[in-house]
Amino acid sequence: MIRLLALLLLLPQLALAEGWPRHFPHKFGETVLEAPPTRIASLDFGGGDDLLALGVQPVTLRLWTGEGQLGVGPWAEDLLTSQPVLLRGAPDFERIAAARPDVILAFWSGITEADYAKLSRIAPVIATPAGMGDFDLPWQARARLAARALGREAEAEARISALQDRLRSLAARHPEWAGKTASIAFDWDGTPGAFLPGDVRVRPLAQLGFTTPAALTALAAPGAFSVSLSPEDLGPLEADLILWVGSASPPNQPMRRFLAARRDGREIVASAELSAALSWSSLLSLPRALDLLVPQIEAALPPDRSLP
Amino acid sequence: MKGLPFLLLAVAGLSLWSGPYPLSGGDPMAQIVLLEYRLPRLLLAMGCGAGLALSGALLQGLTRNPLADPGLLGVSQGAALAVVALIVLTPAAPFALRLPVAFGGALAAAALVQTVGRGAPLRLILSGIGLSALLAALISALLTHGGLREAETALGWLAGSLHAATLAEAGLMALILLALAPLCALLAPALGVLRLGEEVALALGLPLLRVRRLILLAAVLAAAAPAALVGPLGFIGLIAPHLAARLSAAPGRHLWLSALTGAALLALADLAGRSLGAVQVPAGLITSILGAPLFLWLLIRRPAAGGAR
Structure with a gap:
């Protein structure tokens, strides 16, 4: 109830908050x-999701991991009604120009200064905020930045708070999770490793x-944002x-079988869809x-189970 | 042989003409696409191709070994190691630092190869191979040591892409080639004499030591610039001189023909990389994918003509 009131108070404020023109300072200027x-x-990698969540059809999409033929993850396929230009690999400036955009969102893209x-010759480019790593924006900040560029802050705030509430x-329904440790591990071409607290996959x-x-x-x-381990010692996981x-x-990873978590059934191997949904960390993929x-x-981790 | 300039022009024309953006008069964006995207890319590809081919031709002449290529000098690996180290160890380093760092790495590796490989050409080849292997191992170690993201950025650079070429970079490459031109003109007759063997060259009064140093210097500069500007570009330096030799047996013209062939080859590789599919394949990958079979084909077709020139 209080939250609803707060939201009601917040909404008109947001609508009034900022007019146009809008300034977007970023690591390459403004x-x-x-x-x-x-x-x-x-x-942006996985950048289509937040746009679709805010009711916008993108004119280009960057392919990454886990998307289907349409260029978006299975969680966003129903929302995609247009046929955006699909980009893969290094930024293809001509293909982007041919899509005739009036803004280019590139704050989770890894573009260089040269890119x-x-x-910028095609359309205004919104790059990663200064002081941020190329892929460090948390999901909330990513959605907010997209929303500010589109002028759809209210929708974004509603989506974000719904997800935060969930x-x-x-967390409230599972007090037994509080303070438990969790490793998000990966096997990168034979080299094992784990993601660290700064990474998008760890935040949720x-x-x-x-x-x-x-x-x-x-x-x-x-x-x-990640650490590599020796295949001979997965102990830190x-x-x-x-x-x-x-x-x-x-x-x-042969040494995996010696992990106590695996022995006790406290190990989860994410499906391709779950891996991608966590990596995308968008308003649509996180749910x-x-x-x-x-x-x-x-x-x-059943609640009644006592762990050492 | 006469067709080579026309071939180069045809590749250039096709590169400027074709691409996913439809060109039409009166469209300001079309002008940007043509002059700021396609033109710098084409010019840088031609310049780098020419530089690598020139370096390869000089080295094949110097060592009298048909398998010599700029990779022997350690320049590509030296530049690569320097850039990968920069990306992995100091991810926050400004992007503009990559060019000077790569150039420094290329020159340092070349200097090391030459210090170790002083003396007979065979020594140079062996020390080049040895050092390149060591540098490649160090690159792998850095990629494994670094975080996933830095490794991916580094791998992107290692693929050798021309997609973000600028006119300034193309101009820099052109300046280096222009500066090398008189040196090459000076060295061309000496290379012809060197083909006859060192004793003959000495007997004919060639200042062998000085000539060798100058050839190496030119070869290093010609290969270091592309390595620094674009990244590793395999096979051009090896193949272009061989193709050029097929076109003309005249030793005096070999350097120029090699440079033209290299320019056409890399421009073609870049054109192929960006128009084969929806994905842009970096030119460096195309040269490696097409270079190896092309080289084998050359060897099989006329095995007897594989000699040095």
């Missing part, structure tokens, strides 16, 4: 949008109450819950990730 754009090119200069209520788990094992964070270089992402098939992940965590 971009000004004179009016709400209508043809939005997304150069930015070329793209995370909060999940943290919101559910899980923490990253101290043994993993101790190995991390400052500012790193040991946690109350281990979630393997990145591949549908079980990771081919799907929770749909898929929560029952698996509940099965792996």
Whole structure:
């Protein structure tokens, strides 16, 4: 009730908050949008989701991982009604120009300064905020930045708070998760590793109450979002819950069988869809990730089970 | 042989003409696409192709070994190691730093190869192979050591893509080629004499030591610039001189023909990479994919003519 009131109070304020032109400072300078754009090119990995969630059809989409023929994940296919230009690999400036965008969103894209200069000749480019790593924007900030560029803040705030509420209520329903450790592990071409608290995949788990094992964070270089491990010692992964992402098939790590979490059934190998949904961490993919992940965590960590 | 400039022009014309953006008069964006996207890309591809081919031709002449290529000098691997180290160890380093760092790495590796490989040409070849292997191992170690993201950025650079070429970069490459032109003109007759063997060259009064140093210097500069500007581009330096030799047996013209062939080859590779499908394939991958079979075909077709020139 209080939340609803707060939202009602917030809504008109947001609508009044900012007119046009709008200024977007970023790591390559500042971009000004004179009016709400209508043809939005997304150069971001998984960038189509937030646009679709806000009711906008993108004119370009960047292919990444887990998307189907249409260029979006299964969680967004119903919302895509247009046929955007699908981009893969290095930014293809001509193809983007041919889509005739009036804004290019590239704040989760890894574009370089040279790319930015070329793209800016096509349309205003919104790049990663200064001081942020190319792929460090948390899902909320990503959605808010997209919303600000589109002039659809109210929709974004409603979506974000709905998702936050869901995370909060999940955490409240599972007090036993609070303070438990969880490793999000990957097998990158034979090299095992794990994601660290700064990574997008770790953030939603943290919101559910899980923490990253101290043994993993101790190995991390400052500012790193992941850490590589030796295939001979997966010990630092040991946690109350281990979630393997990145591949549908079980990771081919022989030492995996010595992990206590695996022995006790506290290990989850994410499906391709769950891995992608977590990696995309968008307004549309996160709800799907929770749909898929929560029952698996509940099965792996039953409330009555006493853990050492 | 006379057809080579026409071939180059045809490739250039096709590169400017074709692409996913439809060109039409009176469209300001079309002008940007043509002059700021396609033209710098084409010019940089031609310049880098020419530089690598020139370097390969000089080295094949110097070592009298038909398998010599700029990879021998360690320049590509040196540039690659320097850039990968920059990306992996200091992810926050500004993008503009990559060019000077790559150039420094290329020159440092070349200097090391030459210090180790001082003396007979065979020594140079062996030390080049050895050092390149060591540098490649260090690159792999850095890629494994670094985070996933940095490794991916580095791999992108290692693929050798021309997609973000600028006129300034193409101009820099052109300047380097222009500066090398008189040196090459000077060295062309000496290369012809060197083909006859070192004793003959000495007997004919060739200042062998100085000539060798100058050839190496030119070869290093010609290959270091593309390595720094674009990244590793395999096979052009090896194949272009061989193709050029098929076109003309006249030793005096070999360097120029090699440079033209290299320019056409890399421009063609880049054109193929960006028009084969919806995905842009970096030119460096295309040269490696097409280069190896092309080279084998050359060997099989006329095995006897594989000699040095």
